[in-house]
Amino acid sequence: MPKRRKPDPLLLRVCAELGAGRITEAYISDPKWHVDGLCEFGPRGRVTISPHYQTVDSLVHELIHRLQPEWSESYVRGRTTRLVRALTEQQLQTIYDEYQKRKRTRKSPVVVEEN
Numbered sequence: 001m002p003k004r005r006k007p008d009p010l011l012l013r014v015c016a017e018l019g020a021g022r023i024t025e026a027y028i029s030d031p032k033w034h035v036d037g038l039c040e041f042g043p044r045g046r047v048t049i050s051p052h053y054q055t056v057d058s059l060v061h062e063l064i065h066r067l068q069p070e071w072s073e074s075y076v077r078g079r080t081t082r083l084v085r086a087l088t089e090q091q092l093q094t095i096y097d098e099y100q101k102r103k104r105t106r107k108s109p110v111v112v113e114e115n
């Protein structure tokens with residue numbers, strides 16, 4: 001995020017809306033598309049967020065790097081996209097659940113050193 005910029009007034013409204021709650025985390029099952037989020041319109045509308053696809057996409061990407069460190073970034077991206085798009089809902093949920101079981105959560109950020 002750029003520093004010392006006048007904050008976008010929409011950001012303040014988004015943060016206030018976050019504070020209002022009515023947010024659910026759930027897997028969203030759609031027969032046609034992969035869906036990351038849904039919004040019921042209207043002032044009392046509920047927002048539903050599904051972190052599954054994005055998380056599994058990042059996880060698979062990094063695991064491929066670990067398996068094949070010699071592969072280029074763009075090649076890993078391509079292989080990840082193809083692999084994750086081909087997952088069934090059940091496979092996606094299974095990988096997500098396994099990740100939830102195996103992950104270790106750190107409170108402090110991991111700082112990436114400049115090269």
Ligand SMILES: [Zn+2]
Nearest residue numbers: 061065073076
């Ligand atoms: Zn990468």
